[in-house]
Amino acid sequence: MHELAVCQGLMAQVDQIARREAAERITRILLSIGPLSGVEATLLREAFPIAAAGTVAEGAELAIEEQDVKVKCLSCGAESAARANRLLCAACGDYRTRLISGDEMLLMSVELERRENA
Numbered sequence: 001m002h003e004l005a006v007c008q009g010l011m012a013q014v015d016q017i018a019r020r021e022a023a024e025r026i027t028r029i030l031l032s033i034g035p036l037s038g039v040e041a042t043l044l045r046e047a048f049p050i051a052a053a054g055t056v057a058e059g060a061e062l063a064i065e066e067q068d069v070k071v072k073c074l075s076c077g078a079e080s081a082a083r084a085n086r087l088l089c090a091a092c093g094d095y096r097t098r099l100i101s102g103d104e105m106l107l108m109s110v111e112l113e114r115r116e117n118a
């Protein structure tokens with residue numbers, strides 16, 4: 001499952017943050033996922049507890065927010081929101097656009113608990 005690998009990569013990132021912050025436990029993880037990132041939020045939620053088991057993030061809440069799809073028009077230069085399956089410029093209707101958001105998976109924030117005597 002692709003999403004499990006994605007989750008494991010995420011756990012490595014979260015683990016680094018936990019070490020840096022001397023955190024004992026991660027309680028919440030906020031992700032931003034673009035509809036064109038190739039990552040399914042539903043599958044990610046299923047894979048998360050498996051990837052998190054035995055890590056500092058075990059039992060953490062996984063919050064996922066969906067990214068807007070935005071394009072920059074190569075014809076008129078406008079930046080506009082687009083639909084994932086129809087990347088047209090909203091200003092002039094040109095199809096020659098460059099994707100500027102909507103294809104990423106970003107770790108937005110983590111909430112953590114620190115050790116008592118850290």
Ligand SMILES: [Zn+2]
Pocket residue numbers: 073074075076077078089090091092093094
């Ligand atoms: Zn345009």
